[in-house]
Amino acid sequence: MxxxxxxxxxxxxxxxxxxxxxxxxxxxxxxxxxxxxxxxxxxxxxxxxxxxxxxxxxxxxxxxxxxxxxxxxIKFMGNLFNSLFLSTTSVAVGLVLGVPAAYAFARLKFRGSEDIAFTLLSFRFAPPLLVLLPLTIYFQQLGLANTYGGLIWVYQLIVLPLILWIVRGYFEDIPADIEYAYRIAGHRWWTTFRKIALPLAGPGIAAAALLAFIFAWNNFIFALVLASADKQPVTVGALAFITASGVQYGQIAAGIILSIAPTFALALYAQRYLVEGLSLGAVKG
Amino acid sequence: MTVLLKLAGVDKFYGPIGQGVHAVQNIDMDVMKGEIIALLGSSGCGKTSTLRMIAGFEETSRGTISLAGREVQTLPPVRRNVAMAFEGYSLYPTVTVGENIAFALKAAKLPAAEVDAKVKEVTEMLEITDILHRYPTSVSGGQQQRASLARALIRDADLHLLDEPMGQLEPQLRTLLRGRIKHYIKERGLTAILVTHDQTEANALADRIAVMEGGVLQQFATPQTIKEAPANLFTGTFVGEPPMNVFSAQASDGGGQLQLDLGDGVHLNYASDAFAPEVRATLLARKDIMLGVRPYAVQRDTAGAEAQVIANQWLGDQSHIAATFARGTIVLVEHDRADVAVGDAIRVRLAPEDLHVFDKDTGAALSHGTHLA
Amino acid sequence: MTLALENIVKAFKKDVVLDGVSLSVDSGETLVLFGPSGAGKTVLLRLIAGVIEPDEGTITIQGRDMDGVEPEDRGIGMAFQNFALFPHMDATQNIAAPLTARNMSKSAITETVNRIARMLKIEHVLHHKPKELSNGQKQRTALARALAGEPDILLLDDPLRNVDAKLRFEMRLELPRLLKDQNATVIYVTQDYKEAMALGDRIAVMNAHGIEQTGTPSEIYLAPANIEIARLFGDPVINLLDVIPEQTEGGMRITLSGVPVPIDGGYGEVAGRACIVGIRPEALRFVAEGTADAIPLTIETETPLNEKTVTLGLTKNGREIMVSRPAGTPGPAEGTGFIAIDATHVHLFDRATGNRIVPTERHTARSQGAA
Structure with missing residues (x-):
């Protein structure tokens, strides 16, 4: 056969x-x-x-x-650093906020929980240009324009829904009985979250973080509008290669290689961890 | 009686022949017309692969399968004239239960009256007359399974294959339906092969049981023979509930008597003529043996060896007693309510005619009762 | 009284699973919660564990109201049907979970884990992760974890469901001793009547309507409250035949296959009432042809069943009767057989309500202790 x-x-x-x-x-x-x-x-x-x-x-x-x-x-190395810093910090902030929220959405069925979760996801549907103009004005008034903090904040629009929805799925896949068993054994819910839910959703969190990192890294429009030269990531900085005297293909190619290197390395490193997958064999008989 | 189905040197490899997983290993088996055969074993023993090769859903890697006088191993399932009931029910979801059951008969263009009569008969037997107009997904798992069974049994085929036919059945119905199904098959002279992991079901239904383990046919015999003369330790302990008591023992010649030392101070002494001379010689030659005795054969006898009761469980019509004995636990079955309590000392006798002796290394049976295996 | 449930109501959305269930369990007692799937047994256990909350009613443990008490503060241990082992921890860490919650010293934890592992014969797999354990080992690890904290109350949710027949049998014999040694109050959920009878000091029979009968295994088996319970206990299932008892000079009797069968004198007013007679298969026995009042039976088939032989036969009126006898004892395999009924093992049920009609003048075997 x-x-x-x-x-x-x-x-x-x-x-x-x-x-x-x-x-x-x-x-x-x-x-x-x-x-x-x-x-x-x-x-x-x-x-x-x-x-x-x-x-x-x-x-x-x-x-x-x-x-x-x-x-x-040109400030390519500065751009590269900005990309790294912005993406890493955004994902870190996204994880701190998103993972507990994802757990709450997975485990607690409170009124309107589905609606809130969906609203968060819908941020991903709206074209960024729609909010950019008002956002620019707000940011200028708040003094957030052209700051790392402001950018990281806006980047949450990209990062947070992604983390929330992916990680939520992984939390839902953990049988509630496993957590109940740990609670009944005498542990507080917070300990249970740290010792059971987090490690078991680990591969999922890693996958979400990786994906969020790539999305943040690839973002162009937010950074273009909200950041000036010294805060720009590579995506925006690459515009500098289109010079008055022509397009610098060689440098663009080298720039691309340098700028995909971190995500590429990260993906390679995380791959084996991701493939390992959830090992929940103990739950099913 | 004529041979209806013949398996000769049948092998199943998953992957390349000779290299892949050897799921079924060189099986020879003759099934007579009118027989009910059970393929019995735990999951992964090769029983389902064997059934699926007979049905034609699985390619036969090596060997021949002859059914009703022709070689069928290369034929597609539809041309083998076999009926099959699947473990996963597999009813057609878009038609009613009744139409599912009548499907093959209608396809064969049988007159409607005859179809109705047959459907009535088989569904009354399986107690599903009340769900004939419902759709498969709206009935319980047990009912789906009975419908699947009905769909297979109603067909006029050379061979009926039943894959775990009663796993989902409501426990209260199981024994009754076993009796009715057996009667139905026998009355019509059908030949059936059922696959099961449940030795109770195999014993209840089958004329002969094929015990499989690790892809190898361990024993193919009547339930009576398997009970009285299991071919090896695996068969002995797999078939029978409660399972056979097994102890490791050392045989020695105790001044004319045959002495079996079970450890922990338990010595069983048997008169020199208790066993046939060749059994005695074998036991003494082997020295280290495995001793098996079925729970119902363990007798309480004031002259027996002492055992400490750890449980006495009354199940309504049987008592199961467990007692620490030698290096392990011995289980007794009594048909009356046993009047022993936990902590009591009882004395048990293992009569020579009830002993099964197995080789310590290979597990092969050496003797049953007083005679060589 | 260690544990008491009063008028528990629990619904999921509109589906009412428990509707006013009350139950009390004595200290050190093993109570078996028995019933078909969907009766709400598992929900009841979860309510006691505190992982879900009742809509109405109170749960008290050691006299303390459990309303608002977190699962970790209830002093219970629980074994789940699907084991619910922590997949990322090895067997030792799994078993130690109740101990690490209480700041025990490392050496004390190791000692306790080893002791329990030895008791359950899993000391050789302590460093294995759950996925490296066989089903039986998983089941024992889950049990060890439930026992490790020496809880006052032990909740066992069909723990033998997912293990093979042989292991289930072994554990059934082993468990009572293990549970008694723990000195815990046990609630044991099962769908297997043999497990219920073997393990329970008392059995609470539950169905979709709630708890239908509570009693010792003897009471349940020998005096089932209704037809449904009579059918749930015993294999093969009890024979049930429609009858109308008549009062004759010789006392109350029923007629089966034209043969009069006297029934207990304690049934006062049943004459002429539509009844169902319940006769357990083991209360029937084959007798020689010509024996007085023997009922002829056309033998359909014979099926062996765990050291019993079950004969399926038809009465003259085409009604099915199952007769069970110890394996190896004589009986007809085909043709016609004759059976006699042990009248003391006959139950009479009201056909309209399904309830058992309790004879007034007879002492049932209710005073006998549990097996």
Whole structure:
């Protein structure tokens, strides 16, 4: 029944290779671009043989953007730091607020709980532009414009619903009996939350945090409007590569590589933890 | 009696033959026409795989299956002429229970009157006449299972396959329905194979039981034979409730008497002629043995060895007594209400004709009663 | 009295699960809560545990009203049907859960866990996580966890449900001693009448209407309050036949298959009333043909059942009768058999209400103690 002929296996292998090639090619190409000068990038026809150069990376790290005609100062490393700081802090704040809330929504059925949970999720539906203008005015009046605090606050719009809804699902998957058993054994609900619910929802929380981190990292519009140069993350900072004298493809490619590196590393690190999954085997007989 | 179904060297591998999981190992089995066979074992023993190979839902990795004189292992299920009741009910959800049951008969273009008569008969037997117009999802699990059973039994097939047919049944109905189903099958001369993990069900229904474990057929015999002459320790302890008492023992020659030392100061002495000479010789040669005795065979006897009662449980028509004995616990079944209390000392006798002796390492039976296995 | 429930009402949305249930359990007693699924047994246990709250009624433990008392403050231990082990902790940590809650020293905890593990024969798997344990070991670990805190009240929710038949039998024999050693008041929920009779000092029979009868195993088996309870206890199930008793010169009698069967003299006014007679299969026995007042039975089939042989037969009127006898004793396997009825084991039920008609002049076996 499950036996496959060798031919079938070969064909399947080819198909998988094609799919992988199709999806991985842009990334592969960008990696190549990041080691080329604009001149080699733009040559026709393109070639995958070229003399590699580190000038793009050097430029980004030193902050000196050297073009054919001039030398321009950019703050890419500052942007990278901003991205890291904003995303990490936003996710941290999101977890502190969202995980207990998710637990409450999962375990306590209070009046309007479904409505509140849904309202929080609906923040994700609204286009950010809708709220940006009033938000900008408020922020200016409150003195929050162009502060990390203000940005982190706005980022909760992205991070919080995500964490809330993903983590809530994981909490709901933990059989209530397991928590009851710990309570009956003599532990307070707070201890039960820390010792039972949190560890068991751990993989879910990690997944939610990772996803929230990526969403926060990729955000463009909030930061574009609400932050000026010294608070901008890479998504906004990358605009600087479109210079008067042309688009700096090499630097853009290197910038992309540098800016996906943290999320990529994080995903790789978390993967094995995520795949482990919930081990609730003890509950089912 | 003619052989209806013949399994010869049947193997099931999940994965490549010879490398994958060897779920069913080299099974040979003859089923006579008109017989009820139970495939008995715990989950993962290969019983369901065997049934599904017979039905055709599972490919036969190796070996042949002959049904009614033709080899069927490569035929699709519909061309094998078998009826099957599934463990998961599997009624068609879009039609009523009654239509489910009549489905195969209507498909075979039987006259309506005949279909109705057959449906009436089988549903009365299974006490589901009142749910014929309801839909499967609106009836209880036990009723669905009975409907599934009815749908299989009503068919005119060479072979009826019943997968855990009574697992969900209401306990009050179980014994009655077992009796009726057995009567129904026998009266019509049907041949049935049922798969079950419940040895009580196997004993109640089957003419012969195939005990399986680890993909291997351990014993294929009548319930009586399995009870009186289990092929090995596994079969002995798996079939029978309460389960067989088992003790490790050392046999020695105690001045003409055969002495069995069960440990903890319990020595059982048997007269030199209590066992056939070859049994005696075997026991003395093996020395270390496993001793089995069925709970109902343990006798209370003032000349017996002492045991301390730890439980006496009356179940209405039976008493189950447990007592610490030798290095373990011995269980007795009595059919009257036993007048012993926890903490009492009782004396038990293990008569030579009730002893089952097994090899300590392989578990294979060496002797049953006074004779070699 | 250790535990008392008074007029407990509990509904989930509009579904009323418990409607005015009262129950009291004595100190050190094992009370079995027996009944089919859906009767609300588990809900009742959870109410006692305090993980859900009653809509109405009071629960008192050791004389203290439990209203508003958190589960961790009630001094109870509980074993769940699905075990509910903590999957991220090994067996030791699971068992130690009630002990870590009380600031016990590490060495004292280890000692207690080891003692209980030894008692339940799981000391060799103490460092295993739940998913590495067999079902039987999980069940024992869950039981060990419930016992470890030496609770005053032990709630056991069908703990043997998910273990195999052999282990269930072993545990059934072992449990009473274990529970008595703990000296705890036990409420034991089960759907298996054998477990109920074997383990209960008293049994409370519960169905969708609430608790229908409470009594010792003897009282329940020998004097069931109604047909439903009579049917729930005993395997094979009690034989039930429609009859109308008649008063004759020889006393009250019923007629089965044209054969008069005398019944107990204690039934005063039942003559002419529509009744159902209940005869347990083991109260019937096969007799030789020609025995006076023997009832002929067409034998349909014979099915062995755990050291008993159950014969299914038809009376002359086509009514089904099951006869049970010890395995190995003689009886007909086919053809016609003749049965005699042990009149002291005949129950009479009112056909309209289903309630048992209690004979007035007879002493039932109610004074006998529990098994």
């Amino acid at each position: 499950n036996t496959t002929s060798p031919l079938e296996r070969v064909l399947r292998g080819i198909a998988i290779t094609l799919v992988i090639l199709f999806f991985m090619f842009p990334i592969f190409w960008i990696v190549l671009m990041s080691f080329q000068t604009n001149a080699t990038i733009l040559q026709v026809p393109p070639s995958i043989f070229f003399e590699p150069t580190l000038q793009n990376y050097r430029g980004l790290i030193t902050g000196q953007l050297v073009t054919d005609t001039s030398s321009l100062e």
